[in-house]
Amino acid sequence: MMKLYDFPGAPNPRRVKIFAEEKNITLELINCDMTKREHKSPEFLKKNPSGKIPVLELDDGRCISESIPICRYLENLVPDPNLFGEDAFEISFIESRNRHIELELWTQIGTSWVNGPIVGSMGLFKQIPDAKKASDKNVVAYYARLDSEFSSSEYVAGDKFTVADITLLSAIDFASSMVDLKPDEGLENLSRWHKQILSRPSSKV
Ligand SMILES: N[C@@H](CCC(=O)N[C@@H](CS)C(=O)NCC(=O)O)C(=O)O
Structure with missing residues (x-):
């Protein structure tokens, strides 16, 4: 299952969670503890050099950062309902x-x-x-x-x-x-x- 690096209350991961919910896509939420600065750890920086969440990690380990590119990826996987426009x-x-x-x-x-x-x-x-x-x-x-x-x-x-x-x-x-x-x-x-x-x-x- 795809993993979403998330932290409760963080507004950008929430964008992806709402988007996934609209598409009925289940993501495994991985807690990236911002209070412990886990988003700045060397391990996390390999997933996103900007040191920010959300990050979507695919089953093969590839990662996508930035809310909109992540949502675009999900839109391509599950086109309905359309949320990025048609024509x-x-x-x-x-x-x-x-x-x-x-x-x-x-x-x-x-x-x-x-x-x-x-x-x-x-x-x-x-x-x-x-x-x-x-x-x-x-x-x-x-x-x-x-x-x-x-x-x-x-x-x-x-x-x-x-x-x-x-x-x-x-x-x-x-x-x-x-x-x-x-x-x-x-x-x-x-x-x-x-x-x-x-x-x-x-x-x-
Ligand atoms: N442009 C990014 C913004 C991501 C972002 O700023 N995420 C916050 C959490 S909601 C973060 O990780 N902040 C830590 C930092 O800026 O160092 C997106 O659209 O996903």
């Missing part, structure tokens, strides 16, 4: 929406996280409070943008559930629970989208 336009559109979220929202949540109190308490490096102030603001602004996008779009990339919804769900849930950046409930369209996605059984992982 030329749809595939590119979903990818563009996914990249917006990764590059414009996830990066900002990440900056607030590494400069926030939980990572601060680990004493790993010198934090930059001004960077957190700026990224907190960018996250709030991005939430407002999403609220406006969801006024005319049911899902992140149009009228069907895709991998881009999984990217956004994991970002928002992590930002809400671990970074103190929960979207304002007054953002009604965003809130409607969030409730709808949380009603899917896959969101429980």
Whole structure:
């Protein structure tokens, strides 16, 4: 069985777990204890030189890192339900929406996280409070943008559930629970989208 290097609460492995759940694919979860820095061990760096999870390890020992390439691999193994798009336009559109979220929202949540109190308490490096102030603001602004996008779009990339919804769900849930950046409930369209996605059984992982 394929192995997924995971750690409870880690939002990027969660993206893959939700994706696999949607496809009804069972993965063996391997606990990579981030509190013990196992993701930086020489053994793990052979699986992913970036020292990050998730990593998918195939039965023959080959490894794939990065959530989207892992999900693409699973999509190729089990094409239904389709989560990356079918025709030329749809595939590119979903990818563009996914990249917006990764590059414009996830990066900002990440900056607030590494400069926030939980990572601060680990004493790993010198934090930059001004960077957190700026990224907190960018996250709030991005939430407002999403609220406006969801006024005319049911899902992140149009009228069907895709991998881009999984990217956004994991970002928002992590930002809400671990970074103190929960979207304002007054953002009604965003809130409607969030409730709808949380009603899917896959969101429980
Ligand atoms: N771009 C990567 C991000 C992976 C990532 O940042 N994973 C976190 C855990 S959720 C991690 O391993 N962080 C450790 C580090 O950055 O050193 C992906 O899409 O999978």
